[in-house]
Every structure is written in C-alpha cells, then in structure tokens.
Amino acid sequence: MNNIVYLLVQLLVILLVAPFVNGLIKKVKALSQKRKGASVFQMYFDLYKLVKKKTVVSNVSSWIFHVTPYIVFATAMAAALLVPVSTKILPPQIPGDFIMVVSILALGRFFLMIAALDTASTFGGMGSSREAMISALIEPSILISMFTVALISRSTSLPQIMETVQKVGIPLAHPVYIMVGLALLIIILAETCRIPVDDPATHLELTMVHEAMILEYSGRHLALLEYGAAVKQLVFMTLFVNILIPQDQLIGVIGLGALILSLLIYLLKVILLALVMGIIEVNTVKLKLFSIPNLAALSFILAFLGVLQFLILGGKHV
Numbered sequence: 001m002n003n004i005v006y007l008l009v010q011l012l013v014i015l016l017v018a019p020f021v022n023g024l025i026k027k028v029k030a031l032s033q034k035r036k037g038a039s040v041f042q043m044y045f046d047l048y049k050l051v052k053k054k055t056v057v058s059n060v061s062s063w064i065f066h067v068t069p070y071i072v073f074a075t076a077m078a079a080a081l082l083v084p085v086s087t088k089i090l091p092p093q094i095p096g097d098f099i100m101v102v103s104i105l106a107l108g109r110f111f112l113m114i115a116a117l118d119t120a121s122t123f124g125g126m127g128s129s130r131e132a133m134i135s136a137l138i139e140p141s142i143l144i145s146m147f148t149v150a151l152i153s154r155s156t157s158l159p160q161i162m163e164t165v166q167k168v169g170i171p172l173a174h175p176v177y178i179m180v181g182l183a184l185l186i187i188i189l190a191e192t193c194r195i196p197v198d199d200p201a202t203h204l205e206l207t208m209v210h211e212a213m214i215l216e217y218s219g220r221h222l223a224l225l226e227y228g229a230a231v232k233q234l235v236f237m238t239l240f241v242n243i244l245i246p247q248d249q250l251i252g253v254i255g256l257g258a259l260i261l262s263l264l265i266y267l268l269k270v271i272l273l274a275l276v277m278g279i280i281e282v283n284t285v286k287l288k289l290f291s292i293p294n295l296a297a298l299s300f301i302l303a304f305l306g307v308l309q310f311l312i313l314g315g316k317h318v
Contacts, residue, residue: 003091007081013263014080018230019043021237021274025194026201028278043230047223055219058119068115069217069224075108076231083158083238086262087166087248090159097156098146098239102139105191105232109135112225116213127212130289134197134209137296138190144303145183148176149243151310158239165246172244176313179306181244186299188240188277190292192233195281197292234270241269 023040030037057065082096082104113131116124150156153164171177190197193210200210208215214225247265251258287295 002089006084006089006091006094009089009259009263010081010085011077013085013266014077014231014234017267017270018227018234019047021234021270022230024271024274025278025281028275029282032278032282043226047227050218050223050226051220053219055217055221058216061119061216064111065115065118065216066221068111069221069228071111072108073224073228073231075104076228076235079104080231080235080238083235084162084242085238085266086259087159087162087242087246088251088259088262090163094157094159096158098150098158098161099143099156101158101235102142102146105235106135106139108228108232112213116216119216121216123208123212123215127209127215130209131213134190134292134296137293138187138299141183141296141299141303142187142191144300144307145180145187146239148180148303148306148310151307152176162242162246165243166248168246171246175309176306177244179302179309181240183299183302183306184236184240184244186295186302188233188236189280190296190299191236192229194277196284196287196295199286237270237273238266241266241273245269 020040020043022043023038026042027037027040079101082094082101084090084094109131113128116128118124146156146161149161149165153161155161155164165171165177168174168177172181189195193200198209210229214222217225247269248258248262251261251265
C-alpha cells in the first residue's frame, strides 16, 4: 500500500509542479525587466495547445525521430520516481540510486541528440554536438557531488541519503555541504539549459543548444519534449532542496498531516530555488561556448573540494 501511495504522490507532485516552476522563473525575469509577463501557469496552457495540434514530420526522418519525445518524457518521469519529494512516504525499498538517475537521464539525452541528427538539419547537428560537449563536461561533477553525500550516508540510495541529512541539523552549516551545494547549483543551470550555459528563450540559430535539437518538432511531440525538460529540471531541483535543506525532521505530527505539511514545505523550497535561478539569469549573461568548460571545471572543483573536506574532517562533524 505504501508503494502505491509513494508512486501516486510522486507522479502528481512532479507532473503538477514542473510546469509551474518554469512559469515562475519566467515571471521573475519579466518583473525584473519591468514587464508584466505571462502568467506563472502559462506553460499549462501552452502544453494543452500543443497536444491538440497535429505533428509535422520530415519525410527523411526515421523511427528515431518519432519515438524520441516519448523516450525523453518517460526517462524524465522514471528519474523523478527515484528522487523522493518527501521522506514521510518512503516505501520499504526503492530499486535505484543516484547512479541510475544519472544513467536514465543520459539515455533520454542520447536519444534527443540522435533525433536532432535524424532530419539532417544543420542546426540540429550543431545543437547535438554542443549538448554532447556540455553533458560530457558536467556529468562528472554530478557524480562527484552525489558521491560526496553518499560517503556521508554510506549509501548511494537517494532515500537513504535524504534520511541521513535529516539527522545533520543544518547541512549548509557544514563545509562539505556548502561545496556540494555550490556545485549542484551550477549543475542545475547547465542541465536545465539556462543562462549562463544556454538561453531557453533564444531563437538565434548560432547560440541555440537545446532549442536547436527540438527545432524540427511540433504538436504533441513538442509538448512531450517541453514537459520532459520541465520534469528533468524539477528532478535536479528536488535533489538540491531535499539534500541540502531537509525539512521532515522538523515536523512533529504524524500520518496524513505530516505528509501534507512536508509537501507544502517542499513546494516552498522549490519556489525559493526557482526565484534564485531567475535572479541568477537576470544578473548574468550567456557565456561563450568555449567558456562553458571553465564553468564545468569550477563545479567539478567545488564537488572535489567537498570530498577533501569530508576526508579532512573524517566525517566526525558531518
């Protein structure tokens, strides 16, 4: 029974919150530019509109182009089911850890890159090559960051990691978590194709990365890709807020009330992180393509410093 409740809560929360986060970031950017901007719920309307439209498919495309939107969305949702939004409803065992999460998301990215090449589009190939470079640079940082917190909890299981940080007190008061937090923040910006790595609002062909790969898609296929990207973004944000800012240890009630309160606090944390991401986008500029390795190197160094801090402290103060 607990497994069913966990799956239902995960699916509902991820599917309902993911588009809202995108809308909130866009709203922050609009207000900073003294514009009213679209509603924070605009992405829901956009997805509904796209689903109702027919898809236009190139004559030279193969089956890869057709199945990729479903694979991208399915992999994003599969990864989301492995990253708990609350530790109050954890089933006895979740078959998977952060290594599986990274591998599942990498599978979706791989299909997206080859689908962009499938239509023989010049811009698709350009976006795929850039995406391959960025992912190759940023994935080591993801693994090192998560291995650092795995060393502390002595497990690669995300539920076990989240339950361990509940006992730490204030994780961001410890040097290890500060380094990991800074690395994860850079990783989120890179993995979600946001400034300074990429600009999700641009349509300038020479600067596009993610947008170049989905340029040939339309209708429900485009809706699935956009929804999958929003879910992937929320997965990384959930990792950040639930590992570095745990909340369930502060909840004194039990049962349904504890679950509802935990989810409300989770939503508040995600909103705060979305505001921070919006502010970062407003106050930074998109980096040149060949400057992105420097940013990826910075995230790797921060993550590695977290490992060194853990070894220096011997795990006694973490």
